[in-house]
Amino acid sequence: MQEAVYRVLRLVSALVVGVPIGTNLGLLHLLWMVLCGQLLLSRGAIFPGLSAVGLSEGAVRRAWMALGKGSWTSRRLVQQWARVVEAEGYWQPHQHGGYHPVAVDVTGFWRPRLQGCPTRHYSATAGKAVPAIPLGIIARIGSVAEQRFGLPLGLVRADPDDPSPSAHQRALLTRAVALQAADDVLVTDREFTVGRLQAAGATVWVTRLLKNVTARRAQPPSYPGRGRPATRGGLVRPLARQRAGRAIAATPPDQVTNWSERASDGDRTLRAELWTGLVLPDAAPGSPRFTVVAIYDPAYAEPLLLATPLDLSPQALRDLYRDRWPVEQLPLAAKQMLGAARQFVHAPETCQRFPELALLAGAVLTYAAATSPAVPTGSWDRQPRRTPGRLRRLLAQPDFPTEFPLPGRLRVKRAVTDHLPKGFWGQRHRPTPTSASSGSPDLPSASADVA
Numbered sequence: 001m002q003e004a005v006y007r008v009l010r011l012v013s014a015l016v017v018g019v020p021i022g023t024n025l026g027l028l029h030l031l032w033m034v035l036c037g038q039l040l041l042s043r044g045a046i047f048p049g050l051s052a053v054g055l056s057e058g059a060v061r062r063a064w065m066a067l068g069k070g071s072w073t074s075r076r077l078v079q080q081w082a083r084v085v086e087a088e089g090y091w092q093p094h095q096h097g098g099y100h101p102v103a104v105d106v107t108g109f110w111r112p113r114l115q116g117c118p119t120r121h122y123s124a125t126a127g128k129a130v131p132a133i134p135l136g137i138i139a140r141i142g143s144v145a146e147q148r149f150g151l152p153l154g155l156v157r158a159d160p161d162d163p164s165p166s167a168h169q170r171a172l173l174t175r176a177v178a179l180q181a182a183d184d185v186l187v188t189d190r191e192f193t194v195g196r197l198q199a200a201g202a203t204v205w206v207t208r209l210l211k212n213v214t215a216r217r218a219q220p221p222s223y224p225g226r227g228r229p230a231t232r233g234g235l236v237r238p239l240a241r242q243r244a245g246r247a248i249a250a251t252p253p254d255q256v257t258n259w260s261e262r263a264s265d266g267d268r269t270l271r272a273e274l275w276t277g278l279v280l281p282d283a284a285p286g287s288p289r290f291t292v293v294a295i296y297d298p299a300y301a302e303p304l305l306l307a308t309p310l311d312l313s314p315q316a317l318r319d320l321y322r323d324r325w326p327v328e329q330l331p332l333a334a335k336q337m338l339g340a341a342r343q344f345v346h347a348p349e350t351c352q353r354f355p356e357l358a359l360l361a362g363a364v365l366t367y368a369a370a371t372s373p374a375v376p377t378g379s380w381d382r383q384p385r386r387t388p389g390r391l392r393r394l395l396a397q398p399d400f401p402t403e404f405p406l407p408g409r410l411r412v413k414r415a416v417t418d419h420l421p422k423g424f425w426g427q428r429h430r431p432t433p434t435s436a437s438s439g440s441p442d443l444p445s446a447s448a449d450v451a
Contacts, residue, residue: 003372004373005395008364008368008395009032012032013028014080015084016410019071019077020070021413023066023071023072023413024409024410027072029055029063030067030357031361032053033046033052034338034340035361035364036392037337037338038339039340044340044344046064046067046344046354054400055400067357068349077360078153082153090367092144094142096319096323097310097313099320101140101184101185101206101320103324103327104137104187104188105137105189105324106165106169106191107134107135108123108133108134109135109335110130110341111132111343117132119158120163133355134158135355136169136172138152140153140184141323141326141327144367148323148325149366149370150327150329151363153179169192173199176200177202180202185204186202186205187207188205189208190208190210194209203288204310206320207306208306208307210305211241212239213238215278215290216233216234217236217279218277218279218287220232221233233279237249238253238292239303255276256274257272257313258271259272270295270298272294272314274291274314276291277291290309291307291309292307294306295314295317330366334359334362335358335362340355340358340362365388366388369387369388371386374386377390
């Protein structure tokens with residue numbers, strides 16, 4: 001057995017060892033099944049995937065019960081995973097302009113055939129919102145062995161009482177503000193607007209803006225001497241656009257900055273246009289101010305439009321936003337490389353728990369691949385890299401390594417179950433008293449039918 005397989009087992013064992021006895025072993029088997037890529041072969045079915053890694057029938061049933069009924073939460077597992085990664089010392093957080101980037105994003109696990117699915121998520125392929133299980137991701141960005149890596153800080157579900165996307169975003173931003181340290185900056189994409197960030201209480205953030213965004217000056221213009229004095233500042237439009245066939249010019253910037261960067265194709269000059277002292281178009285007097293920066297890069301057709309309340313250089317803002325992309329690696333590894341994009345679970349709690357475990361498995365696989373020697377896929381792989389896909393192919397070869405010495409807490413729970421019904425009788429619900437058995441006058445009794 002190769003050392004990389006044992007290393008993954010040590011990481012997963014350290015992740016679940018704090019869970020109650022019995023449940024932790026079931027979660028270990030579940031995570032191992034996902035890491036081996038068995039969901040790709042079983043097309044999202046859990047029982048065939050667990051059986052394919054060489055587990056006994058009892059271990060398969062215990063792993064299934066640990067998923068749906070076990071005493072664990074994703075918050076505890078995420079906190080334990082952060083402690084495991086930080087204790088090893090490979091992961092180093094990034095810093096730009098004195099701030100550590102913390103990326104915030106929402107991913108969806110599509111469930112178009114799930115009956116009664118209360119939540120939806122926008123699909124670019126379908127061009128509309130489709131039934132899905134959305135999960136908010138909060139990750140601190142850093143590097144592991146020269147690879148960018150997002151360390152998960154929190155996974156946020158949608159509120160079952162208000163499953164709308166806007167309510168989910170509010171809950172996600174509120175949780176991100178609560179987890180934010182003094183030197184952290186929240187980095188979000190265009191779906192998290194400036195108004196939502198301010199409503200969540202965020203004061204240190206960087207977000208991307210829509211191309212047609214507008215803002216207002218915080219200070220109204222001086223009185224020209226005639227007419228009614230202005231109560232609001234002038235409208236600011238960072239980018240020019242067209243509406244109804246009419247060209248609308250952009251507002252001249254308050255400041256323009258140029259700098260050069262060295263790239264693979266040679267040096268290129270970037271330009272940044274800044275508009276400072278802005279508020280939302282409908283903001284009340286005394287509202288928080290922010291700055292809008294438009295960064296023009298010759299390598300891209302459209303400028304990068306960012307907003308922030310921080311006094312940072314355009315270079316630092318660009319570096320902070322570019323560090324948001326590692327948060328996309330977690331759902332990519334979970335859904336595409338491990339096969340969790342397709343799921344055959346239907347209980348309400350299991351539909352939420354299984355995507356959370358899949359995202360954690362994606363984080364474990366990405367981290368283990370970055371900190372282990374590169375494993376070639378075959379003889380043709382002359383220059384292998386430390387990628388999650390190569391490590392997953394290595395894990396898919398053997399069955400669950402039973403000879404690996406697990407910690408003492410990772411064991412089957414020694415509970416007396418001889419008196420409990422098994423099989424069909426163990427799953428059968430007890431009949432509830434009905435109106436017919438209680439002698440209700442609404443329905444005739446059996447004796448009355450015989451008479």
